[in-house]
Amino acid sequence: xxxxxxxxxNDITITSGKGSYIWDDAGVEYLxxxxxxxxxxxxxxxxxxxxxxxxxxxxxxxYSNSIKIPIQVxxxxxxxxxxxxxDYQLFLCNSGAEANENALKLASFxxxxxxxxxxxxxxxxxxxxxxxATDSPAIVAPVNQTDNVVFLPFNDSAAVEAYFKEHGNEVAxxxxxxxxxxxxxxxxxxxxxxxxxxVCDEHGAIFIADSVQCGxxxxxxxxxxxxxxxxxxxxxxxxxxxxxFPVGGIIIxxxxxxKHSMLGTTFGGNHLACAAALAVLEIMEEDKLLQNAxxxxxxxxxxxxxxPQLQNVRGRGLMIGFDxxxxxxxxxxxLLQKHRIFTGEAKPNVIRLLPxxxxxxxxxxxxxxxxxxxxxxx
Numbered sequence: 171x172x173x174x175x176x177x178x179x180n181d182i183t184i185t186s187g188k189g190s191y192i193w194d195d196a197g198v199e200y201l202x203x204x205x206x207x208x209x210x211x212x213x214x215x216x217x218x219x220x221x222x223x224x225x226x227x228x229x230x231x232x233y234s235n236s237i238k239i240p241i242q243v244x245x246x247x248x249x250x251x252x253x254x255x256x257d258y259q260l261f262l263c264n265s266g267a268e269a270n271e272n273a274l275k276l277a278s279f280x281x282x283x284x285x286x287x288x289x290x291x292x293x294x295x296x297x298x299x300x301x302x303a304t305d306s307p308a309i310v311a312p313v314n315q316t317d318n319v320v321f322l323p324f325n326d327s328a329a330v331e332a333y334f335k336e337h338g339n340e341v342a343x344x345x346x347x348x349x350x351x352x353x354x355x356x357x358x359x360x361x362x363x364x365x366x367x368x369v370c371d372e373h374g375a376i377f378i379a380d381s382v383q384c385g386x387x388x389x390x391x392x393x394x395x396x397x398x399x400x401x402x403x404x405x406x407x408x409x410x411x412x413x414x415f416p417v418g419g420i421i422i423x424x425x426x427x428x429k430h431s432m433l434g435t436t437f438g439g440n441h442l443a444c445a446a447a448l449a450v451l452e453i454m455e456e457d458k459l460l461q462n463a464x465x466x467x468x469x470x471x472x473x474x475x476x477x478p479q480l481q482n483v484r485g486r487g488l489m490i491g492f493d494x495x496x497x498x499x500x501x502x503x504x505l506l507q508k509h510r511i512f513t514g515e516a517k518p519n520v521i522r523l524l525p526x527x528x529x530x531x532x533x534x535x536x537x538x539x540x541x542x543x544x545x546x547x548x
Contacts, residue, residue: 202525203529208388210410231441232437267296293352294380303319338375344375348385348397349384376404378406382408386450466529470534508540
């Protein structure tokens, strides 16, 4: 049997990692400033994380949600404290797509409505309704297509107002990223997020803050939507939540009431997943990683802005993007092949930086020096 060939891959086999560094099967060292799509939030093989998971696995790794699982309660309490959403409720699942799927379904249950408002260049996942709300026709299969999702221009408050004026009483939910990731590191404006909050309140719709990539401290605040000073009704989470262990979740406003069987999952919230998620939160708290994300991110942005060839440097915390001129379109490839630095991309020529939240200035300076070498010698 062969693997189903859906991923374009680099000819590299990674066998170990420590902090922000990884090594291949030939012992070559790489600097990881992408973290496997923003997943590695506390660095590779953090000793406390490894100890926490090993200890849990030596007790029990899994049982279903048919029994009491105290570590879920522990996770909910810690997550409420660090996020500032202590009066919210937690539902645990396995991935970002599943988190968004459940959030959209819950909004429809709560409102009794079908219409979903999403935005241009959005990415919410690859499952049924999540992909229907994703602005990427190439990954939407015919069976996923639905008239229940409408796309409006991102960051266009007037368009949101106009749509709600005509159709507000039909809308179950508005879903938006606080910072678009796959869309190219595009920040949602404070006015845009405040407008969404207001029209949802006026029309009884649910505001879903997709925080799968831009949440969990990456922006310097726990949720990037927090910069607007508004609370969403549902926040979706995954990626950095488990530092590589598959875990996702949604936190839900107290105004939304639970009912048995309305949501469900086999693996979500299992003992090992909760141990991984708790380890991440405990390290974030102990090592002040939100503060580091903000401070190191500011330093990285300042350094990038001093390189004249780079265009439109943008982002918050350690979720940063910049445009590369067509004359240097191979910059990302050269950073990997020549300098052994992993970065991400967005089409057409955007480099995305999504490193672990505990990187330091040393790693930033390594990247900056490599970029300067490539832009001055090529």
